[in-house]
Amino acid sequence: MLTFLNHFINGISLGSIYAIIALGYTMVYGIAKMLNFAHGDVIMVGAYVCFFAVSTYNLPPIVGVLLAIVICTLLGVIIEGLAYKPLRQATSLAVLITAIGVSYFLQNAAQLLWTSNPKIFPNMFGGASIKLFGGELIIPVGTLVTIAACIVIMIGLTLFTNMTKMGKAMRACSEDKGAAQLMGINVNRTISVTFAIGAALAAIAGVLLCSAYPSLVPTTGSMPGIKAFTAAVFGGIGSIPGALLGGILLGIIEIFAGAYISTQLSNAIVFLVLILVLLIKPTGLLGKQIREKV
């Protein structure tokens, strides 16, 4: 029973990381109607920034995290401005291919700058843990922080999109960019802010991910990126609660599949579940069914 509980908590923790990454995918998709496949590699950049800040320059972990957030936010805005903005009127396929290009560019630039030798990511939480049931259930503080971070981010984003002017502008843009522009909303700035938020979340996810799985290489972000994208689709892409639900479920399925079925097959099982869900509910768990008027 305790092992089960342990796996469950680990699943939620991993799922929280997927959810934070998935939020970035889903927000950008919801507003700019594009899949930003470079999102996973922003995670990697965030992790490297934090790694160098903490390990090389001996800065306190919190400063490392803040630095990662700042640099990734800038990176997100720069990527959007240089690579995606000129393609605003282009077909979605052109933007998709550009995003894949940006993803490879970031991976190769990281390889050039930091080599492909794995870096051992420092434990940001000092390896502390909480012991329950007379020491039989050990929960690392990092796991709890990850779950807490996910909850805080969810609440913050929900407040942001529902309560602030910029949040409302985002929802307006996601529905009808033309009408939004005619109501005086600067669509380009709104999209830039969306990318900035997505990239900042990616930085946080990168630090949390590498704290849990400390081996850092230039391709660190790609697999979690793809899984988080899966989670976003699973929950219903474009929906913020959907990203949370999809991420957490995906994390739990992955951990349980690895623990009770087969570690090698855990990824295969994750994607199998995704395919089954999409067969039954093509718009994802919380996705909106759009009926075409005839």
Add this chain to the structure above:
Amino acid sequence: MSSPFQKQETKMVPVPSHSIVPERDVDKAPILECRHLGIDFGGLHAVSDLNLAIGRTEIAGLIGPNGAGKTTVFNLLTKVYQPTRGTILLDGMDTAGKTTVQINKMGIARTFQNIRLFSNLSVEDNVKIGLHNQEVYSTASGILRLPSFWKKEKEAHERALELLSIFDMQDMADMKAGSLPYGAQRRLEIVRALATNPSLLLLDEPAAGMNPSETAELMENIVKIRDTFQIAILLIEHDMNLVMNICEGICVLNFGQVIAKGTAAEIQANPAVIEAYLGKKKEG
């Protein structure tokens, strides 16, 4: 920018359309002036040589058969299309090179022929989005819930309800815009446009799909909006009863060209208009 048409503009050709500006506005500069406005789509002159002036508090109508270029004129005025030729002066200022967002801030707001509300947002939020461009922008105070945010939010809430009350819609504030009945959605579009604090309101077929009693109410409301806000209104409409009753100046387009301008009585008696709508009278 270097087109030969700009050079022509410096000559300041007198615009004949001043005659349709209502008397009370004649001494003031028109809110909108179009000079030799035109746009081509490929080889097609969708709008050509449009000259138009609208008084500060005028209700003006733009009519014409289907495909005459009426909505294209709206798209030109709001810079959804950049004109191929000519000048648009808004309150005496040239709007060349401005973006749609800048035009909205300069004072033109519009509604759409096919309703384009933000249908998943609440009625109140739709209006608040219109209010945005008047508020000082501060995301930080919004996230941190600073006192200034609550004050602004309260002001926006009150202003939104006040605007909704024009159409007696304040009770619908919390409903999803997409779930409103059709007539209410059309009215909400007008409220949302008014929220951007325009000096010129463009209404694209406001009475489309309304029954006679709704149309009658709409006519009253259009006049009421003009009187309350002291703004100019330019509307496209196929309902001739509405146009002839509330429009002080009417401009008739056909094939992208102005074929007549004048008061309702003048337009109704104009042979070119009758021909455009009904076809040529048989000779003999």
